[in-house]
Amino acid sequence: MLVSNLEFLPGRTVVRHLGLVQGSSVRSKHVGRDIAASLKNFFGGELRGYTELLSDSREEATERMLAQARSMGANAVLNVRYSTSSIAAGAAEIFVYGTAVELDIE
Amino acid sequence: MNSLLFQAGSVVALLVLGFLFGRLAEKRHYRKIIQRESETQALPVVASRYPPEDRPYRQQLVTGSVVIASDYFKAFLAGLINIFGGRVTPYESMLDRARREAVLRMKAEALALGAAYVFNIKFDTTRIATGKVGAMEVLAYGTAMIPLGQAVGIQHEI
Numbered sequence: 523m524l525v526s527n528l529e530f531l532p533g534r535t536v537v538r539h540l541g542l543v544q545g546s547s548v549r550s551k552h553v554g555r556d557i558a559a560s561l562k563n564f565f566g567g568e569l570r571g572y573t574e575l576l577s578d579s580r581e582e583a584t585e586r587m588l589a590q591a592r593s594m595g596a597n598a599v600l601n602v603r604y605s606t607s608s609i610a611a612g613a614a615e616i617f618v619y620g621t622a623v624e625l626d627i628e
Numbered sequence: 629m630n631s632l633l634f635q636a637g638s639v640v641a642l643l644v645l646g647f648l649f650g651r652l653a654e655k656r657h658y659r660k661i662i663q664r665e666s667e668t669q670a671l672p673v674v675a676s677r678y679p680p681e682d683r684p685y686r687q688q689l690v691t692g693s694v695v696i697a698s699d700y701f702k703a704f705l706a707g708l709i710n711i712f713g714g715r716v717t718p719y720e721s722m723l724d725r726a727r728r729e730a731v732l733r734m735k736a737e738a739l740a741l742g743a744a745y746v747f748n749i750k751f752d753t754t755r756i757a758t759g760k761v762g763a764m765e766v767l768a769y770g771t772a773m774i775p776l777g778q779a780v781g782i783q784h785e786i
């Protein structure tokens with residue numbers, strides 16, 4: 523499955539547009555990590571635990587989007603966008619969406 | 629009276645610690661960023677939506693992200709600046725660091741794939757609030773263009 527945030531691919535033609543596909547994931551951290559993060563907040567710097575959490579969450583959301591695209595019979599998802607929102611204390615939603623298409627055979 | 633003194637003392641201690649550690653971390657981080665930026669200069673990151681067509685490319689989405697927290701001193705200073713308004717420089721440098729770090733991580737992923745360019749770079753910045761902790765997440769993503777074979781015709785000029 524080809525995933526790209528460009529709108530078209532040089533040298534390839536889109537045979538069929540299959541429409542919007544999306545995936546999302548809401549995750550939060552266990553309390554221990556939150557306490558460690560609040561300590562870090564006094565001295566500044568990267569919160570590695572959260573960086574990992576969000577990138578895992580992003581992977582999961584992308585996987586859900588790809589599953590949807592596969593079930594539609596797509597072989598590529600174009601014009602992919604990510605969006606993140608903090609929905610409650612300690613939880614963030616990752617949303618990923620794109621256009622599922624069928625490309626000609628390479 | 630004693631507890632009031634203790635409270636004031638702990639705030640001052642946190643301010644001093646935040647200032648010292650924060651400054652040290654920021655200086656060290658900037659040094660690293662500048663060094664890594666010059667190392668990865670050969671890989672251009674382009675904000676254009678139109679990919680080059682000089683040769684066949686394989687495409688793959690690459691991402692880089694970082695969650696960064698402010699230190700106690702920065703938060704305090706920002707609170708002071710907020711009263712009078714104006715440029716909140718302590719947070720400007722914090723976000724600048726986060727954004728450049730995210731781009732560098734994205735570039736590292738693209739370089740590992742053997743990419744020649746990263747096209748259509750987008751940024752996504754979110755405040756991650758967890759109770760008292762204020763932190764920002766910066767995500768950078770784009771399409772890595774991995775050349776397949778030799779260039780045909782005119783080289784794409786950027």
